Amino acid sequence: MSTDSEYIAALIDLHRGRDRQGPGDSDFSCHILSNLATLPLKPRIADLGCGSGAGALLLAQHYQSTVVAVDSAAVFIDELTARAKQLGLDRLIMPIQGDMANLDRSVGVFDLLWSEGAIYHLGFDRGLKLWRPLLTDSGIAVISELSWFIDRPPDPAIAYWQNAYPMMGTEAENIDRANRSGFRVLSTHRLPSQAWWVNYYEPLRERMQQIEITPITRSVIHETEAEMRMFERFSDSYGYTFYVLQAV
Template sequence: MSEPTHAEYIAALIDLHRGLPRQGPGDPELTRQLLCRLPTLPAHPRIADLGCGSGAATLLLAKHYGSLVRAVDAAPDFIEELRDKAAAAGLDHLVEAVCTDMATLDWPRASIDLLWSEGAAYNLGFEQALRAWHPIVSTGGVAVVSEMSWFSDTVPDPARRFWESAYPTMGTEQQNIGRAETAGFSVVFTERLPSNAWWEHYYGPLRERMRRPDVAGMNQAVIRETEQEMALFERYSDCYGYTFYILQRP
């Protein structure tokens, strides 16, 4: 069987993640902790969640601040899921779900006080994403962006080979701090996502989904790579993972 095209691969990846509580690693309790540590924001901040998926962070942000959250994702399926979840939670008046490319937002300059993005910047490249988003963040505004990061300069070969193929520009935390500063942000602090959160909130539900009979007919290249990714993280999670970069526009 021939390898899938990029479009076919992305479609299969979206299909695999449809209906899951999250489309990437994260932890609601850590999110709440981070919100309590952010620099001071306006009483009703203007908020954006970029690469929102089906809205795990969107709904938490809307409830925490009681402010409108503009949630952006390029996958129509996830946007529809978010709209349904917001309505079910009674938060639909606080969620503006937008299906568009987060790389080409035509929003006014300085129109966002809190920009949130979990596990999505890699689609553009970390520094490229921050450069693209910098103009829409207000002076003194905050960007909270989680990014795959090496925790060590010494990485076992299997993990390095996998991620050099999957995400060639993946950097160390120090490199990413430098990239954020080059993009025009100051770094307030960083916080790693605990490895157990990957399993509890993302890999665990995803593994259960992969055991369902209907997944057997799905694109097997996606399944194989996902299984390989899980196996590597199980062995080498002390070497890499997601780091939250809490940034401020001076």
Template structure:
């Protein structure tokens, strides 16, 4: 595999994350605490979408907790196939609809979703652009839970700034992201920062093992080294940035 093109780079990232429970940082108990805080805002059987679902960590949690149908969307056919297998194994296949599609171009009826969930995927469209595109899908008063890379301080150390200016140039602080959400048609109910321990336990440690398995694949070397650089940076500067979960109500 040659990673000279964007298509090859994405394919390398998919290969790196193949077989992992998560394709990004997250934590089931953290998510369940958020859902408990949302009980008053959602119907008993909410209509749910999980956008950029990967292999389905959040989709499985939502289906299990609500016993409602979850529309699980990802552009990667590989991850959608993994989700289907995992849903069958968990006895949740009847509650999950895996959809191999572009989350930026969903031909769904307006106001057809009560709870829109998306972990670590909105950045692919840009946070405000993603919210603007998704807002019409959510009923008035419905909820969106979106995790987004965010600066926790305004003056982050230069190594962190340099890395993320290249990796994610539009990454913003939490206040700016809340303003973006408001412009997109949402009221901000809650913000919660994903603890750094969850990054390591649920994402980076499994990813380290996967990197060791793939180290002999020389064609993947650029992606593997970049991922190792990301982990080393987070080990130093996790107090300065990370994932914030923005819990939003559609106005």
């Protein structure tokens, strides 16, 4: 029987060498950035749960400003560092291997906090409360969270996510959580389902053909394939919503 640490190591290995460790899309992110409230010319930026750096590198390119990029997995921090150097952005990327639940103001106070597909490790409500002190007054947070799109999702989807992520809420519930955590919700944006397939699931399927199969990796692959089948059936009921929040 595998331990939690062995399972997490296998999950990380499955995601190695991929541009993204979760659903996302650069054009979609750029659209959100282009419509943000006014930020300083050189905003202080953090990307929490940055993975191998899809968001952090985009933010550095977009703002030409330093991005503090935090992830707990050393392998992803190493990949980010290498990618930043290849793109000539290493002077703008400050990689930190650390726990995004235990950051404090000594890390910095930021004008823009970005996090894609990572806050679920903490829970949306808890994560917002932990991260609010990292923002300046009126600072902006852009955070994607797995969310129900409808009030009465199909029973199979409910059963699956009650087991996988029981804290998952509707968009309305998450807006209320944000309001109670020291934020004002400026806008919400649903990530198109195509971005899940093109930028995340299909590269994962390719990776599944490359890794060494062990009992642990077989379990990880089985669960990932189950997630894919669920999304294929019910992507009209749930997905990632990007919440654009302003500290108040």
